[in-house]
Amino acid sequence: MAKEQEQQREQEIETDVSELIGAGEEGNTSAEELAEEIHAAASSEAGVDQELAYGRVGPRFDRRGPFFMGMAGAAGVAVVFAIGAIVVAIGQVLLLIALAVIIAVGLEPAVNWIMRLRAPRWLAVSTVLLFTLGVFATFLALAIPVLVTDATKLANEIPHYLHSLRNHRTFLGKLNSRYHVVTALQHFITKGGSAQVAGGVLGVGKVVLDLVGSVVFVVILAVYMLADLPRIKRGLYKLAPKSRRARMVLLTDEILVRIGGYVLGNLLTSFIAGVGTWLWCLALGIQYALLLGFMVALLDLIPVVGSTVGGIIVALIALTHSLPVAIETAVFYTVYRFLEDYLLMPKIMVRTVQVPGLLTVVATLIGGTLFGIIGALIAIPVAAATKLLLEETTLRHLETR
DSSP: OHHHHHHHHHHHHHHHHHHHHHHHOOOOOHHHHHHHHHHHHHHHTTTOOOOOOOOTOOOOOOOSSSHHHHHHHHHHHHHHHHHHHHHHTTHHHHHHHHHHHHHHHHHHHHHHHHHTOOHHHHHHHHHHHHHHHHHHHHHHHHHHHHHHHHHHHHHOOOOOHHHHHHTTTTTHHHHHHOOOOOHHHHHHIIIHHHHHHHHHHHHHHHHHHHHHHHHHHHHHHEEEHTTHHHHHHHOOOOOOHGGHHHHHHHHHHHHHHHHHHHHHHHHHHHHHHHHHHHHHHHHHHHSSSHHHHHHHHHHHTTTTTTTHHHHEEEEEHEEEEEEEHHHHHHHHHHHHHIIIIIIIIIHHHHHTTOOOOHHHHHHHHHHHHHHHHHHHHHHHHHHHHHHIIIIIIIIIHHTTT
């Protein structure tokens, strides 16, 4: 009864406000006076007081009305379409962010280990970052002199190669006589090939700049995330309803633990691949043994295909030594790949991320096909998180039905 009286009183006041708005200026009433009367009537209708500066909140719209339901449905479709378009447009940035998250979470166990030695978090984070940057700096210090030396050697050998092309008794001269290599190059240049070469060089330069920019972005973002990871975790916890927040905390912590285990396991297999390459190259006298070990270790971070690519590169470099050494190197990497796929990786992945070997291969292939190298890198952590969520949500509900 009281509610009906309140609604009737509001309707009467609303009528007064509506009449004042629709009446307009009458007689000697000025526009300013009419505006003040409308404001006073609106304050009375809304119930303005010291606590409610703008009055009581009005009743909610009838969500069951056909107009409201139609507008809500149309707005939902528009929002989904807009979100999809935004995700497609910034897909590469989202992949870089995901990679930075995995790197930060993967380095978190090392930070926690240093903090157990009673070191502050800033010191632990700085130590881990300095060690990581030191590893990459060592690789660059080994690689750059080799690249400069080989490039200088190639530039000095170009006149010799040109002379060999003109000498019909040499191997290159015979190839030129049979396939007309020099003539084809001259024809390519005169027909606009120089412009295509220049465009190709500019394209390569753009790719290099994009790669450097992506690496810098991922490194900076990973550093910030690693430094502020506890606060980021608390922010994620707040996204869940209060009634489900406890379970959200446990699942989130388990997902982060599995991601960290995956990164540490991947680093372990990469270390084994790098050390094995270094020892093999030293044993057979292959040049740049330490550099090749670092290179294979970095490439092995890419699941499934990384060690294969590294083995091919090492075998090609071994070919400059001799054909038997190259064949022995190819056999070595074939055997190592078999041991890594069927002995090392299954044991490490099952213990760290609890993902079966078949799911690891399938997830890596799908991620690499859809999103390239970054997709292959983040595929296994995403598969581990998805597997855990399905086991603890969907499968549990299915078991209760």
